[in-house]
Amino acid sequence: MNFDPRFAGRSFTSVGTRPIRPDGVDKVTGRARYGADFNMAGQLVGRVLRSPHAHAKIRKIDTSKAEQLPGVKAVITAADLPDLTDGDAGMYDILDNCMARTKALYDGHAVAAVAAVDARTARQALKLIEVDYELLPHVTDVDEAMKHSAPLVNDAIFTEGLEQKPVKPSNVAKRSQFGHGDVHQGFGQADFVVERSFKTEQTHQGYIEPHACVASVSSDGTADLWVCTQGHFVYRQHCAQLLGLEASKLRVTSSEIGGGFGGKTHVWAEPVALALSRKAGRPVKLVMTRDEVFRASGPTSATSIDVKIGARKDGTITAAEATLRYTSGPYAGMWAELGAMTAFACYKLDNVKTVGYEVLVNRPKTAAYRAPSAPMAAFAVESAVDELAKQIGIDPVEFRIKNAAQEGTRSSYGPVYGPIGIGPTLEAAKNHPHMKAPLKENQGRGMACGFWFNFGGQTCTDLNIGMDGSVSLAVGTVDVGGSRASLSLVAAEELGIDYSHVKAIVADTSSLGYNDMTDGSRGTFSSSMATISAARNAIRVLRERAAQMWDVPVDDVHWEQGHAIARGEKYGNLSPLSLKEIAAQSGKTGGPIAGHSELVADGAGVSFATHICDIEVDPETGATRVIRYTVVQDAGKAVHPTYVEGQYQGGAAQGIGWALNEEYIYGKDGRLQNPGFLDYRIPVCSDLPMIDTQILEIPNPNHPYGVRGVGETSIVPPLAAIANAVSNAAGVRMTHIPMSPPRILAAIEAEREG
Amino acid sequence: MAGVAVSTTINGDNVEYLCQPDETLLDVLRDRLGLTGAKEGCGTGDCGACSIILDDRLVCSCLVLGAEAEGRRVETVEGMAHGDTLHPLQQKFLEHAALQCGICTPGFLIAAKDLLAKNPDPSEEEIRFGLAGNLCRCTGYDKIVRAVQDAANVMKGA
Numbered sequence: 001m002n003f004d005p006r007f008a009g010r011s012f013t014s015v016g017t018r019p020i021r022p023d024g025v026d027k028v029t030g031r032a033r034y035g036a037d038f039n040m041a042g043q044l045v046g047r048v049l050r051s052p053h054a055h056a057k058i059r060k061i062d063t064s065k066a067e068q069l070p071g072v073k074a075v076i077t078a079a080d081l082p083d084l085t086d087g088d089a090g091m092y093d094i095l096d097n098c099m100a101r102t103k104a105l106y107d108g109h110a111v112a113a114v115a116a117v118d119a120r121t122a123r124q125a126l127k128l129i130e131v132d133y134e135l136l137p138h139v140t141d142v143d144e145a146m147k148h149s150a151p152l153v154n155d156a157i158f159t160e161g162l163e164q165k166p167v168k169p170s171n172v173a174k175r176s177q178f179g180h181g182d183v184h185q186g187f188g189q190a191d192f193v194v195e196r197s198f199k200t201e202q203t204h205q206g207y208i209e210p211h212a213c214v215a216s217v218s219s220d221g222t223a224d225l226w227v228c229t230q231g232h233f234v235y236r237q238h239c240a241q242l243l244g245l246e247a248s249k250l251r252v253t254s255s256e257i258g259g260g261f262g263g264k265t266h267v268w269a270e271p272v273a274l275a276l277s278r279k280a281g282r283p284v285k286l287v288m289t290r291d292e293v294f295r296a297s298g299p300t301s302a303t304s305i306d307v308k309i310g311a312r313k314d315g316t317i318t319a320a321e322a323t324l325r326y327t328s329g330p331y332a333g334m335w336a337e338l339g340a341m342t343a344f345a346c347y348k349l350d351n352v353k354t355v356g357y358e359v360l361v362n363r364p365k366t367a368a369y370r371a372p373s374a375p376m377a378a379f380a381v382e383s384a385v386d387e388l389a390k391q392i393g394i395d396p397v398e399f400r401i402k403n404a405a406q407e408g409t410r411s412s413y414g415p416v417y418g419p420i421g422i423g424p425t426l427e428a429a430k431n432h433p434h435m436k437a438p439l440k441e442n443q444g445r446g447m448a449c450g451f452w453f454n455f456g457g458q459t460c461t462d463l464n465i466g467m468d469g470s471v472s473l474a475v476g477t478v479d480v481g482g483s484r485a486s487l488s489l490v491a492a493e494e495l496g497i498d499y500s501h502v503k504a505i506v507a508d509t510s511s512l513g514y515n516d517m518t519d520g521s522r523g524t525f526s527s528s529m530a531t532i533s534a535a536r537n538a539i540r541v542l543r544e545r546a547a548q549m550w551d552v553p554v555d556d557v558h559w560e561q562g563h564a565i566a567r568g569e570k571y572g573n574l575s576p577l578s579l580k581e582i583a584a585q586s587g588k589t590g591g592p593i594a595g596h597s598e599l600v601a602d603g604a605g606v607s608f609a610t611h612i613c614d615i616e617v618d619p620e621t622g623a624t625r626v627i628r629y630t631v632v633q634d635a636g637k638a639v640h641p642t643y644v645e646g647q648y649q650g651g652a653a654q655g656i657g658w659a660l661n662e663e664y665i666y667g668k669d670g671r672l673q674n675p676g677f678l679d680y681r682i683p684v685c686s687d688l689p690m691i692d693t694q695i696l697e698i699p700n701p702n703h704p705y706g707v708r709g710v711g712e713t714s715i716v717p718p719l720a721a722i723a724n725a726v727s728n729a730a731g732v733r734m735t736h737i738p739m740s741p742p743r744i745l746a747a748i749e750a751e752r753e754g
Numbered sequence: 755m756a757g758v759a760v761s762t763t764i765n766g767d768n769v770e771y772l773c774q775p776d777e778t779l780l781d782v783l784r785d786r787l788g789l790t791g792a793k794e795g796c797g798t799g800d801c802g803a804c805s806i807i808l809d810d811r812l813v814c815s816c817l818v819l820g821a822e823a824e825g826r827r828v829e830t831v832e833g834m835a836h837g838d839t840l841h842p843l844q845q846k847f848l849e850h851a852a853l854q855c856g857i858c859t860p861g862f863l864i865a866a867k868d869l870l871a872k873n874p875d876p877s878e879e880e881i882r883f884g885l886a887g888n889l890c891r892c893t894g895y896d897k898i899v900r901a902v903q904d905a906a907n908v909m910k911g912a
Binding site: 020021023025027033034036120205206208210258259260287290480481642646652676682683685686687690691 | 792793830840847855856858879887894896897
């Protein structure tokens, strides 16, 4: 039966309520099992040796002494992970990032690994591995790396996206361009033009659970992998390809995941753990230290962005242009491209042009971080928008409302928008009590907008109805923040039963068809679509079984509120059959009742948010305090509103940390100076106020319930909203994130000195 | 290296174990005793995910040696509920959705239990500073603070 994903206005019984999550009790009692909480018989401890150098040729690795240490069961280098990537450049980069092959490309790059009987032996073994490095010049700064004089990071990279194919390798992996109209002409029509350059420093997702896995390879070519990941099916594909296994023989089970935010979308040590297990003939547990997480997982880009926006006296933007340079680590990425696509997505523009440059540096390979690349672009654009509003003499909210994209607007990155929420979030922000609250001395208010695409993707779901009428829902999207609750609500809604009778689990890769990762805010969006489809398929079976029990044509049997109903005057005396009654007879009417669904969840509705914040700046020290924070965001339909609020609050808090504190600090030697939570300081409880949320619901026309993804957009506006607030409080435009006390103080002092 | 014999009390039960002199109490709990409720987020005392109560004092178990538990009382998240009745903090964390991924939750519950034992009627600011040693990256702390406030009210009434 074809599934119709279109939005149908309807009332809800379960969706929109706030029940306790199904995995909750295990998580408050310590029973939930995360990556490092799983063990196997005979398990060894794996550890990784990492390059202390930012850039070095690996001349030779001598592992003989380590191999002779009692208790060491396997030592591996790149030689134990032969290149099976068959010309796939992306997979080769993943392989090289897992274990350096010829060059160490950043401080923390893996060069060898051991498996030993205990952690102490493994640590001792690492010290016995001798690596002969030839140091090479390095570069870690985005602007420095683009200079012709910069050391070349990766000589296999030639700039993509140029009209003429380059003959020399470059630190610019790709140039991408978006836009429409004629910006030159547009700036000619402007009465006011703001042009500024901005920088943002590299940050880490900062999930509290370090990467962890247990790998077990058997001599018969089968393997098991237990791992904290946002996408166990993708991990299976990558690991199987890199290890030369058949995908179906590698069973990957996703553990409970202790935060990901995009950082657990790529393999790093899983292929290493599998290779160690294969060599040792025993299971291997590999857990990153926090130091390794910072140095060698995938943080976000550092950026350098130039923005130019022009407007007429009446407040109409006539042209907008941006050049965006994003670090991607030592391998090619798509980060500047995403920044260039999102930069002006909130606005209706006749003339717009953005150019992105992917810049290679000797830093760890950039990974996705919650709405990847959008926060930095929004920081630059929304700062310039605020400044332009000031120049024109128009209220910054009114200025944004006047230029906001609408249904039918051609977006700056190409597609034409359907129904969208930017205007409504701005109107809601304008009318929010926060906007009218008085400010004290040294306090400033800022606001900003944000956009994220959202993603759908491949999704597969099984819904099984037990003979007692309870429902098992098996999904393939990892639950990163409560999606088992929201998907159980959706199953209950569609079937017409109570939430308490549904139990959702995340199935392993051998139990369900392929699913894309939980990324792009797709967990609840796409798996709810697949759940609705699976439930409708199960309802079709339930109707058939009821028809059989009644001996009536199935077309006369309808499904309403959890019951089969025979419709028609001739059936007046037939009492409705409940799901439970039909399930109880299933053994006699054709066997188990189930609904399956596999689909590509197209039509993820784009998402917009507007944030307001008040910041107090101490003019003597540059220290800041967040006084008040409000998030307004469109959810399409909030399936479990409490967890939607949680996504809004969590994204805002991460954005606050990014805006005010967090940054990777590299020394002149190219080594990371602050690979720990003491020196890389994420917000703690006493740093933040309550974070107020307002959920708007502008239905996504491409989802039966109108759902849009909600996870990522909340991190897009904070950098800009806080920068605008700090700029208003301190009386000086802030252009460098994070706005740490020394940077704010320097800006205030520079302004005083004129 | 010779193991150290330790006799201690964990969640009210007498427990004996052998550990290495340089082994942390966190590693003993997780790897020797199977009590994996306490988590290792950093190993340096910065994140609070391994919080336990040692003789009425809130500590990071990654900064305590297993040998130091000799003759002392250890409380972990596994000991918070009574049978199948959750502790009010556990119940309120569920009701307020004060967890998303849940990795920091055992540490927060232990830290909040210690806070309310010492200050049964904390202000919002006292809660925020009382829990400032525990990192959460998912929630922005809003719902955690509200859950603790609500639990404090319930526990006062009890």
